[in-house]
Amino acid sequence: MVGNEPQTCTHLANLTKRQLMADLTAQGPERADRWRRQLRASNPIILGREEGTWSVPWDNRVSRKHARLQWNGQALQVEALPNRPNPIFFRGEPHDHFRAEVGDRFVIGSTSFTISADAVNVTIDLPRPASQQTFSAQHLRQVAFRHARQQIEALSRLPEIVAGAVNDQELCVRLVNLVLTGITSAHAVAVVRGALAAEPVKVLHWDHTESRHSSFQPSGQLIEASLEQQEGILHLWDRSSEATPYTIDEECDWAFCIPVPGTSCDRWAIYVAGQAGATNLRPDDFQDYLKFVQLVATTVGNVCDLRLLQRRTTSLSSFFSPPVRDALAVSDPEVALAPREANVSVLFCDLRGFSRESERSSDDLFDLLNRVGGSLGIMTRKILDYGGVIGDFHGDSAMGFWGWPISQGDDVIPACRTALEIRSELEAAASDRHAMSGFRVGIGIATGQAVAGKIGTVDQVKVTVFGPVVNVAARLEGMTRRFGSAILVDGQTAEAIERITPQDSLATRRLGNFRPYGMASTVSVHQLMTAADLAATDIPTSHSGIDAFADGDWKRAAELFHELPQSDPVRNFFLAYLQQHNGNVPEQWDGIVELDSK
Known part of the structure; x- marks a missing residue:
C-alpha cells in the first residue's frame, strides 16, 4: 500500500x-x-x-x-x-x-x-475609436471592387465551403478560414452571435494568423451596434496616440462587423480585426474588405435560409398531396401553414382486427407488421390522392382532413370519396389469400370549424387540426362498430352531400340523433352510401322507423324495422336497443340515444 x-x-x-x-x-x-x-x-x-x-x-x-x-x-x-x-x-x-x-x-x-489555448473574450471596455463609419448593405452592393483579386479568389470557394458544412459549427469554421484567406491584413476573424435575453454576445468560432499570440477581445459595442442597425460598421483607432492604447491589442488598428442576414442565422455577425500598418487611415481604404465580407455574409444567410426552407418542405411533403405542395411552393410556407381557423372535413380511419391478427401471427410478427403497413398505406395514399392532409398517424389508424391550407370549395366530397375507396380496397383484400386479409375498417367523417396548422420545431414538425369537429369524427369512427357500418358521417357532412352531389353518385342514410360517450353535444349521424348501397336499401322504411323511434312510437318503430332485411345492421341495432328497454320509452324521452361507451 x-x-x-x-x-x-x-x-x-x-x-x-x-x-x-x-x-x-x-x-x-x-x-x-x-x-x-x-x-x-x-x-x-x-x-x-x-x-x-x-x-x-x-x-x-x-x-x-x-x-x-x-x-x-x-x-x-x-x-x-x-x-x-x-x-x-x-x-x-x-x-x-x-x-x-x-x-x-x-x-x-x-x-x-x-x-x-488562446483566450477570446468579448469586451465593452475599449477606447473610443478615432473614426467610425457605417456601410449599408445597399451601398456595398453598389460600389465596385478596386483591388480585389485575393477576395475574388476566396469567393470562388464559397459554394464548396457552404455545401461541405454539415452543421452550424463546421460552417463557422469554414467561414472564419475563408475571411482570413480573403483579407491578408486581418489578424483575427470571428463568427459571433449577438446577445439573446440573459445571454451575452457569444463567439461561435474564431481564428487568428500565425503572427498573433495574444488574446483576442472583440468589441461588444461594435457587434451590438452592427446587429441593431443591420449595417456594417468600421472602427479605426489612432496609432499615433500615446494616451491610451489605440485598439484591443497592440497588433490591431481597425475592426469591423457585418451582420449575417436571414432567419436561420439569427443575430449572427462576422467580426474582423487587423493591422493596416499605415497612418492616416480612411474608411474608404477598407471598402474592398467590407464588400467582400458583406458578399460572404449575404450568400451564407441566403443559402442557410434556403436550406431551412428545404428542410421544412421535405419534412412536410409527406403530409400534403402534390397539388397542395405545388400551391404552397408559390407562397410563403410560414404564412400558408400558420395555424388558423378554417372549415374542414375530418376523416378518422381505424383498422379493425389488429388484436385478433396479433394473436394469430404471434410467431411471425414481422409479417403482421408488413400487413398492417400495407393497410395503413392504403389509407394514407387515398387521403393524399384526393388532396387531403395527413393530420395524424398511429399504429393502426390514420387521420386526414380537407379545407386547409387550401380549400377546394367542396371539401366534403373528396373526404367521402376517400372513405369509400379505402373501404372498397380493403374489402377487395379480404380474401384469405390476400396479404391484408383479416382486416376491416371503420371510418368517421365530420365537418365544421376548427383550427388547423403547423406545429413543432425546425427539424421535428407536423401539421394537425384542433376543435370539436375532430372529436366528432373520432366518435363516429368508434360508432361504426355498433352499427356494423364501415362509414358514418355527421349532419353537416350529410347536408353538403345532398346539396352538392346527385344521388346516383353519393348518398346518405339518416340514423338519428346521438350523444356520443364523453360528449355533451348531440350529433346527427348518417351512413355514407354509394348508389349501389342505396339501391339495396329500403330507405323510406328505414327513415320512417327512425322517425317513429325518435317520436317515442316504439311499437310502430319495431314494426317498421322488422320489415327491413335481417342482414341490415342498422335494423339490428335499433331492434336490440328496443329489446334492451323492453319496448318501454324512457321518461323524458327526447329522441336522442345516449351511448355509454366509445
Whole structure:
C-alpha cells in the first residue's frame, strides 16, 4: 500500500487540474490551407486526408487515415496509424507515439499542427475609436471592387465551403478560414452571435494568423451596434496616440462587423480585426474588405435560409398531396401553414382486427407488421390522392382532413370519396389469400370549424387540426362498430352531400340523433352510401322507423324495422336497443340515444 501512495497522489493531483479549452490548428503551405478546431475530451479523433471535418485535403503526404488523437483535458496523445508512408515529426524527430501540450507543434508532410489555448473574450471596455463609419448593405452592393483579386479568389470557394458544412459549427469554421484567406491584413476573424435575453454576445468560432499570440477581445459595442442597425460598421483607432492604447491589442488598428442576414442565422455577425500598418487611415481604404465580407455574409444567410426552407418542405411533403405542395411552393410556407381557423372535413380511419391478427401471427410478427403497413398505406395514399392532409398517424389508424391550407370549395366530397375507396380496397383484400386479409375498417367523417396548422420545431414538425369537429369524427369512427357500418358521417357532412352531389353518385342514410360517450353535444349521424348501397336499401322504411323511434312510437318503430332485411345492421341495432328497454320509452324521452361507451 505504501508503494502505491505516490502514484495515487499523482493521479489525484491530475484530476484536480483545470481542464484546458484548447484548439488544434492545421496550416498547410498556402494561406487557405488551414483550419482551427476545438479539442474535446471525448472519443479519439482520426486525422487524415479524407477524415471528414478533421481532414487535410491539401496535403498528399498525409494518408487517408494517418494518426489517432486523444485530448485528455491537459495534453494531446498522438499515435501514428499503421501503413502510413510518411512519419510524424515532433520536436524535430519522427515519432510514432508522443504527448503534446499547449504550445507544442507537430508536422506531417507540409502541414503543421499546433495546439493552442488562446483566450477570446468579448469586451465593452475599449477606447473610443478615432473614426467610425457605417456601410449599408445597399451601398456595398453598389460600389465596385478596386483591388480585389485575393477576395475574388476566396469567393470562388464559397459554394464548396457552404455545401461541405454539415452543421452550424463546421460552417463557422469554414467561414472564419475563408475571411482570413480573403483579407491578408486581418489578424483575427470571428463568427459571433449577438446577445439573446440573459445571454451575452457569444463567439461561435474564431481564428487568428500565425503572427498573433495574444488574446483576442472583440468589441461588444461594435457587434451590438452592427446587429441593431443591420449595417456594417468600421472602427479605426489612432496609432499615433500615446494616451491610451489605440485598439484591443497592440497588433490591431481597425475592426469591423457585418451582420449575417436571414432567419436561420439569427443575430449572427462576422467580426474582423487587423493591422493596416499605415497612418492616416480612411474608411474608404477598407471598402474592398467590407464588400467582400458583406458578399460572404449575404450568400451564407441566403443559402442557410434556403436550406431551412428545404428542410421544412421535405419534412412536410409527406403530409400534403402534390397539388397542395405545388400551391404552397408559390407562397410563403410560414404564412400558408400558420395555424388558423378554417372549415374542414375530418376523416378518422381505424383498422379493425389488429388484436385478433396479433394473436394469430404471434410467431411471425414481422409479417403482421408488413400487413398492417400495407393497410395503413392504403389509407394514407387515398387521403393524399384526393388532396387531403395527413393530420395524424398511429399504429393502426390514420387521420386526414380537407379545407386547409387550401380549400377546394367542396371539401366534403373528396373526404367521402376517400372513405369509400379505402373501404372498397380493403374489402377487395379480404380474401384469405390476400396479404391484408383479416382486416376491416371503420371510418368517421365530420365537418365544421376548427383550427388547423403547423406545429413543432425546425427539424421535428407536423401539421394537425384542433376543435370539436375532430372529436366528432373520432366518435363516429368508434360508432361504426355498433352499427356494423364501415362509414358514418355527421349532419353537416350529410347536408353538403345532398346539396352538392346527385344521388346516383353519393348518398346518405339518416340514423338519428346521438350523444356520443364523453360528449355533451348531440350529433346527427348518417351512413355514407354509394348508389349501389342505396339501391339495396329500403330507405323510406328505414327513415320512417327512425322517425317513429325518435317520436317515442316504439311499437310502430319495431314494426317498421322488422320489415327491413335481417342482414341490415342498422335494423339490428335499433331492434336490440328496443329489446334492451323492453319496448318501454324512457321518461323524458327526447329522441336522442345516449351511448355509454366509445
